[in-house]
Amino acid sequence: MSKEITDREFISLTPAKVAKRSKSIPTICVIGPTGSGKTTLIYSILNHRLVGIIQVGIGEKKQTTIIPTNFICDERIEMENQVALKISRKKFAAKDVHYNVMQKLADLYNDKDIDNDEWADNLDEEFIEDVFEPSDKAYHLKELVPEINLDNMRAVLLPLLEAADKSEPSFSDRVTEKKKMYPKSSKKPMTEIRRMVFEDIIENLGDESPIWREYYKWLNAIGNLVEESLVKVLGENPNEDKIYEFDLGECGVDAEGARVLQQLFNPYKPYSLIIEEMTLISRPRKELIELNSEDYPLRFCLKDTMGLNQLDDGEAYIKEALDVALSTIPDSIMLLLNLEERDKTLSESCEAIEKKLREASKLDVPVRILLTKADRIIESKINANKEAVSIQLTDYESHILPAIEEVENLSKRYYELFPEQKVDWLSLRYHEEKIDPIQLSLKKLGSEQIHRFTPEGLYNSVYSAIEDTQKRILPKGIKYPVFVSVIDENAPAIGFSINEELLQTEVGDIQNKLVLDKALVNGYQITDSTRIHGRSVVCYYNNLRQGRGYTTRAKVYGNFSINMKGMLLNLLRQYLPEFMTMYNEKAIKTVTDNIGLADLEKIIKVMDVDGSLSEDALKDVNPALVESQKDRDNQVLHYVFKNYFTSGDKYYLVIDKVAKNLSYSNKWVSDQIDEIYQRPISYDETIRIMQKRFLEIFETKEFSELIVKEIEKAMTEIVNKMFVVI
Structure with a gap:
């Protein structure tokens, strides 16, 4: 590569200019069930200034933002404190909230311990909180509960309950008829049948009904509250073309940019109902930049699709997550799997996963499988073989290599299951060497496996994925992407x-x-x-x-x-x-x-x-x-x-x-x-x-x-x- 191109590589860009060039940046979609280490991996790659601000909700509840996010990193952004943000809006998802309102109203109507003259008293803060915090975590509206006027809510919801009570045929007759529709062998719960009947009655009111119109007016007012909350955070209602640039300051969250990002990435905020997707642009972590020996700048986009599905762990999640990831048509996919939960997540669904991987191959989208949490298997093995009540460093030295061999043998099973994909295993649990018995024992034994338990091992694995993704895009025989200048930075080069x-x-x-x-x-x-x-x-x-x-x-x-x-x-x-x-x-x-x-x-x-x-x-x-x-x-x-x-x-x-x-x-x-x-x-x-x-x-x-x-x-x-x- 010519000296001219090498020098031009280091021309600095603002985060906003990187945002305008984002369509030319390779994309890796990162997926993995709860506990697989997906969030840990993503936050290990972003620059440290950013992580301390957006890492909200990590911990006991393992809840991260449910808004799909693109994390774009480009080393041409020189300042770690400088970031840019793009927000893709959507209309308030009223029908998502409506479904939960109907479920809770039906339960209230069907509660045998509550008479109709007690309905109003039970349309209270607890009722609205149940509606605003659904069990499937599809959205979070709890913080808006104090702003809901209970008298207004009752004036809107009570007529719906009364409509069910006055329906013709009667509610009980409708339940009897609905139950007859199920075969005798069906064990459909009566609670579910009564919910269905209630929803049928409300649906049949029709959009011309004053009761229905007032209810929907109230529902959309909730959307207005979410809009107002977002405007308070950003100072305006964002549009598709707006690129926000922030300086994160030196430390803490006192800077305006830090405050905005902390709000938007708070998983318990309501913004998923009006935000389709966020794109956050920053400089990558310095350890990744130091690995880059290529003659082009390190630049990549990590796509986190967690907001697109809220499924439980297991085979259903893996199939669904791969389907969602493929639907975004990324340049590659990184699938994280927890080795501890191997039987739950893979054993019973290998055929279905293979089908999805074949689809990925048709699209020429490589899938890199990263097996995580190897440290837990190793520590469990060592704990089972310890010589005293407390684990000694000598226990690690005696049993660490057989434990690692066990992990290797376990990993080989996945190498064989998915021979067309790249499969690797890591710890994703990192301690300083002097307090980590795994690293200390491996270092003493001179084992090369030590890299799997250090951040450098993670960075090398991720960097390899980024490098492979970029090079796969290029025509055969071409080693580097081409540096070009454009007349209009908002338009493609070709x-x-x-x-x-x-x-x-x-x-x-x-x-x-x-x-x-x-x-x-x-x-x-x-x-x-x-x-x-x-x-x-x-x-x-x-x-x-x-x-x-x-x-x-x-x-x-x-x-x-x-x-x-x-x-x-x-x-x-x-x-x-x-x-x-x-x-x-x-x-x-x-x-x-x-x-x-x-x-x-x-x-x-x-x-x-x-x-x-x-x-x-x-x-x-x-x-x-x-x-x-x-x-x-x-x-x-x-x-x-x-x-x-x-x-x-x-x-x-x-x-x-x-x-x-x-x-x-x-x-x-x-x-x-x-x-x-x-x-x-x-x-x-x-x-x-x-x-x-x-x-x-x-x-x-x-x-x-x-x-x-x-x-x-x-x-x-x-x-x-x-x-x-x-």
Whole structure:
């Protein structure tokens, strides 16, 4: 690498400038069940000034923020005290709260020890706290309880209880009928059946009912309180383009930036109901920077998706977490597994996990498996073999190597289960050497295994993952990303443009299938006239936002199985040609308007080492079309990327990104779906109108244009991770 590029590597950037370049930074999605050490790993990588501020809620309850967060680190940020923050907003998730209100109201109505004249007294602080702190930790509203006017709440909720009491047929008759719907072999609890009946009555009030409208007005007022709380923290209502820059100060949380971050990362704050995602930009921990021997700056994004699911530990979590991680389409995944809980988390679900890992391989997303908590197994082994009541250092010296061999043998099982993935094991419990008997004994015995119990072992493992992630993005034979300057730092260095007219037939076929194929349309419409249960709608909507499908298994409610992204993915792969066909039809154009001639030539030089691609690119090209150096370089770079996309396995990755955006993530689509989901209407009506809106969207000219735009966007995102924008 030239001296020029090496020097330019150290040009410093502010955190805000890194934020604007974030789409070119490799992303690693970190997942792992409670107790696996995921939070420990993430906080061991961020710079120490930041960790002391955002490490809220760690400890006895092991509760971290439920807002998905991107931690972007770039060593070109020189000051450890400087950070930037981006907040992606969403509309208040009223229906998530509504579901819990209905559950608690139903329990109050069905409580045999409470008469209807006592309902008002029981709509108290305890009731609202139960509603605001759901057992599944889906959100946290407890801090808002003091702001809830109990008289107003009673005025809104009492009419709902009275509506159930005055319903025709009567509540008890409805319960009898509902119970008959279940087979005699079913052991459905009566409490659950009575809850269902209560919800049915309230849902049937309809959005025109004054009772329902007043209730929803009260519900949205809770959202207003959350909004006001966020505004107090930030001083304003954030928008998508806003980048906040903070100085964390010298110590403590007295600085304004430290105060803001501590509030936002407090797991017991209510912001998950209005914040979709946060991105925090900072300098990485110095120990990681010191490991970097490459001729490009250390830069990476750790994606923490914990906020996307709140499942318990075990095989269900692992499958779900991998599914969620893959839906974010990262550049790689790091899966942490606690060796102590191996049987619970893996043994019974290896086949399902293998299926997910095969999906990752189709997307070319490597999964690195990190086995943690090895120290606990070792200490348990030594404790079982101690010679006296108290453990002596000699006990460690006598039994540490056999204990480590046991961990090695245990780890080999996972090496064999997942031969295509990188598997390693670490402690993630770190003490200073002089007070750590494991390190002391291994040092005395001269064992190389000591690195697994030191921070350096963790840093080496993480650095290796970061390095591998960056290099996998590059074309074969290319060792380093290319340094480039851009004219507009808000725009990508290289872009792609697709001629929509040349893909008109293919796009038209997709639209016709989505709109006219009765079997396909019925697959994503709700054709069952039976009412859909509220929980099914909430789960479907949350999965839809992630790019995942949802299948119901209700007994007495309507059922559906819809995967919007999966449906679109199949159609795109069926009707859109491979890259070679699109390139041969000259449908794809490479756009280099955002870089200068010198950087254009630099990219070509790095990506076409022997000049063969440049020679092939200019064969049989009309000289009149490439008279200037810029024209010739554009032609060469176009050919270079044509070779990149057609010779590699990037087609599936591009189409997967396109399908996810078309199914929800594109703002034009999500705005329309969100508007329906937020309406004060029943869950059943919500999902039916949402799915009808998809049909209406698919019919439009805008959607056909969107297909092409999303292909351009996906190709652009992939290519720009080959560059370091300076």
